Amino acid sequence: MSGYPVAARDLTVRFGATTALDGATFDLPAGGLHGLLGRNGSGKTTLLSTLAGLRTPSSGSVLVDGVDPFENARVMGGTGLVRESGDLLSDASVRSNLRLLGDIRSTWHADRADELVDLFRLDRRKAVSALSRGQRSALGAVVGLASRAPLTILDEVYLGMDAPTRQLFYDLLLADVIEHPRTVILSSHLIGEIEHLLERVVILHAGRVLLSDEVDALRAKGVTLTGAASAVAAAVDGLTVVATRDLGATRQVTVFDDLDDARLARARSAGVDLGAVPLQDLFIHLTGEESR
Amino acid sequence: MFEGREPIYVQIAEQVRAEVLSGVLGEEEQVMSTTQYATTYRINPATAAKAFAELVDEGVLYKRRGVGMFVAAGARGRLLAEHRARFFTEVLDPVLAQAAVLGITADQLARHIRGSAADSSAADSSTTDSATEPEGDAR
Known part of the structure; x- marks a missing residue:
């Protein structure tokens, strides 16, 4: 098992007069750790729900492991969607929730879930509703990792965790996908910490794939x-400039384009400093107010 | 780690080449597996695999089936030859261009180079000294 490949073709989802997804097209290969990046309200959750087979497109299509996931028992059973809100029974204890998941998910690893509950120091007797936000996030991570679903989707799960817990989560996630290769999609608007962990990224903006x-x-x-x-x-003449800042006589320009080494070498010999653009910065520049 | 502008896999490959060049990684020595590398440096396993595949293609590393990856015999010598060839165009030429902008003459450069070469061979305590610019040199 190396995970499901995922594809969207001209995917459009409308709710009444609102268009949540507008002709989204992308491919994610099987067996990688990928990111879905978008601002709040960009259509991330709608896209992930459609991939999980929970809603149908208004037009266009999604393919999970080559088939339409909607009401498809095989791929829906192999897809684990974990949302930050948690799709758990909030009045039941952590222990009962995990037991229930073990009963309904064929790929569930109860031993792994137990280890993870200990690593994240969760109290098994507590009701989900009595957990702090950080603990609920950690429980979401436990569910996502222990389900070992061929398509594991983690929708903003790590946002509620504090910094040390996030680091623990990244390490566990990385080790887990290496040991049990499968397709994992992490969605967030916060990716500075995980950009090196990701193989591919899809950036959504206003329902479109940017x-x-x-x-x-x-x-x-x-x-x-x-x-x-x-x-x-x-x-930068002729290149796509996504941000410009003037600091006195000094100018800093962020470019996003196909760059050739000769041009960069010329810039360097003209006394221009070249620097990397972190993915988070690129995301902010491409989806910020001034660019739309 | 990996703050440079190049793709991460390029930076990983460059780091391994640098370790082979400096002798930190000896010939026939085993290198980290891509899995160890990915978890140690917290990077995507596919990215690490791409870097190691490139090093195998170049003949810097080779695979022993079921055991792991090792530094190839002669890898250091080949890297030395390549890096020496590139040193003048990639490292020295930009320095000379900068020297020209600053009006530093070839004579001054030559004197500085001979001076630091003499310093580093004469005494082992001269490492900070040789890094200072001529004007700052009070001797």
Whole structure:
């Protein structure tokens, strides 16, 4: 088992007059750790619910392991969607919830769930409703990891965790997908900490796919150029500029484009400093107010 | 870690090459598996695998089936030859261009290079000294 491949083709989902997804097209290969990035209200949760077979497209299609997941028992059984709100029985204890999941999920690993509950120091006797936000997030992570579903979708699960718990979660997630390869989609608007963990990323903005690419390829396209305004202006002539800042006579420009080494070498010899663009910054520049 | 502008897999490969060049990784020595590498540095396993595959293609590393990856015999010598060839164009030429902008003459450069070469061979306590610019040199 190496996970389900996922694809969307011109996927559109409307709720009355609202268009939540507007012609989204992307592919995620089987067996990788991928990111879905979008601001609040960009359509992430609608997209993930559609992938999990919980709703039907208004037009276009999604394919999970090659088939339409809606009401498909095989792929729905192999898909584990964990939302931050938690799809758990809030009045029941942690222990009963985990037992119930073990009964309904064929891929569930009860021993792994037990280990993870200990690692995250969760109290098994507590009702889910009595857990703190961070503890509920950790329980979501336990469910996502222990279900070992061929398509595991973690919708904003780590946002409620504190920094040490997030680090623990990343380490456990990475070790788990290496040991038990499957397709994992992490969705968030906060990715600074996980950009190196991801293989591909899909960036949604206002229901559309802004970008779908390997994180490493995106990295190679982004560059900041800092130097004398005239030298920087000459260096970026004809390139796609996503942000410009002037600091006195110094200008810093963020470019997102196919870059050739010769041009960059010329910029460098003209005294322009070149820097990396973290994925989080690129995301902010591409989806920020000024760019739309 | 991995703050550079290049793709992560390029940075990983470069780091391994640097360790082979400096001798931190000896020939026939086993290197970390991609899994160990990914978990140690918290990076995507596919990215680590891509870097190691590139190093195998280049002949810096080789695979022993079921055991792991090792530094190839002669890898250091080959890397030395390549890096020496690139040193003048990639490292020295930008320095010379900068020297030209600053009006530093070839004579001054030559004197500085001979001076630091003499310092580093004469005494072992001169490492900070050789890094200072000529004007700052009070001797």
